[in-house]
Amino acid sequence: MRTYMLTEREQDTLSFIAGYYTKQRKAPLLTEIAQGLGIQSKGVVHRYVSALEDKGYIVRNPKTRGIELVDHPDLDILPLLGRIAAGKPIEVIEDKSQINFAHLLGGANRYVLEIKGHSMIEEGIRNGDLVVIEHASTARSNQIVVALIDGEDATLKRIQFPKKELVRLVPANKTMQAKEYPAHRVMIQGVLVGQVRMYD
């Protein structure tokens, strides 16, 4: 069904092109792709590039460095280029890592909640952020969980177990207090596994 499926080496080729493009600000030559992928023959690379064009991931102009990336619904991998720190050059990561966020965050027992309010602000979780929750009824101490208190109030807090049969829920906001409850009043609904924020 999905004719847009890429073979392994086609994927590699696409990743290399994307990485090269973001780093060098221009499209690579066939021979550069070949070198990047460890292929000797530019004819082989040409075949991959043609396949990517057929499948709609790139378009080509009939000239050197004529490859252009196209937004494609199945283009879901991003190159992980490096690490960035204040005042230092970007530290380039050697192995051509790729990131697929759907893969990273997805899963059968997970769902997404949108954060309202500022109770976790000091954890870097802000109003409007999306958090990925994995269904769970138990948690380890210091995990951040969705907890239901007395079957009514759901809240996202860091959880601790100071004593047997006692649960402490800790917000990450100086203006708010941690609260403790008998264990039977607190039901864990899920555990925080990821967080996503979009910027305009």
Added chain:
Amino acid sequence: MRTYMLTEREQDTLSFIAGYYTKQRKAPLLTEIAQGLGIQSKGVVHRYVSALEDKGYIVRNPKTRGIELVDHPDLDILPLLGRIAAGKPIEVIEDKSQINFAHLLGGANRYVLEIKGHSMIEEGIRNGDLVVIEHASTARSNQIVVALIDGEDATLKRIQFPKKELVRLVPANKTMQAKEYPAHRVMIQGVLVGQVRMYD
């Protein structure tokens, strides 16, 4: 009447394929299925896979990794259940939205950087977070950008244009100072469009 009942091993095979899909985001090889089920012969696996196809649980392309689950529940998509706020029940969102983070964050001219350090801590961007950058050479005031100063130091900062030909880069950390530069010394490399954090 054709039976859609699965034998035990057919069931095992289907489970393995589904599980493999969830984890690897691609179809398994026959030999991988064989290994997963403790079977020596890929011919046997082929028989199970063919049975699953006959019974309508999968379809196959005549290619390697050509198995596709029929009920194609795109595993990349997570349900957006609602909003959560401190001390209030989860506010259920009516139009049960679905989120595909790869599509939300992906794009042809984007790449990922890993954050080192704490210069954006007050924006909720922390050490170890992944940020998605869209390639750009200009930015609007107050956007967060990857900026290169004097062609050397790359840094992630909020950008402002206090005066013509003047650029101010503002960290989000009280212990650090905003700095101003003549516009020609600052090259914008990209604009922050997303941020992702993983929790254990």
Added chain:
DNA sequence: ATGTAGGTTCTCTCTATGTTCTCATTCAAG
């Protein structure tokens, strides 16, 4: 006009993977 760089089009090859068989073993139903 000639050389060079880069892109295009071929054919040939090798291997991993998928397909199609036959045969063997076990077990439950009749």
Added chain:
DNA sequence: CTTGAATGAGAACATAGAGAGAACCTACAT
């Protein structure tokens, strides 16, 4: 006991994926 279904091993074959490299085309600089 016989039968048939479910399961497994493995041989033999077919084909897709992948790579090498030759030959050719085109643009362009000298």
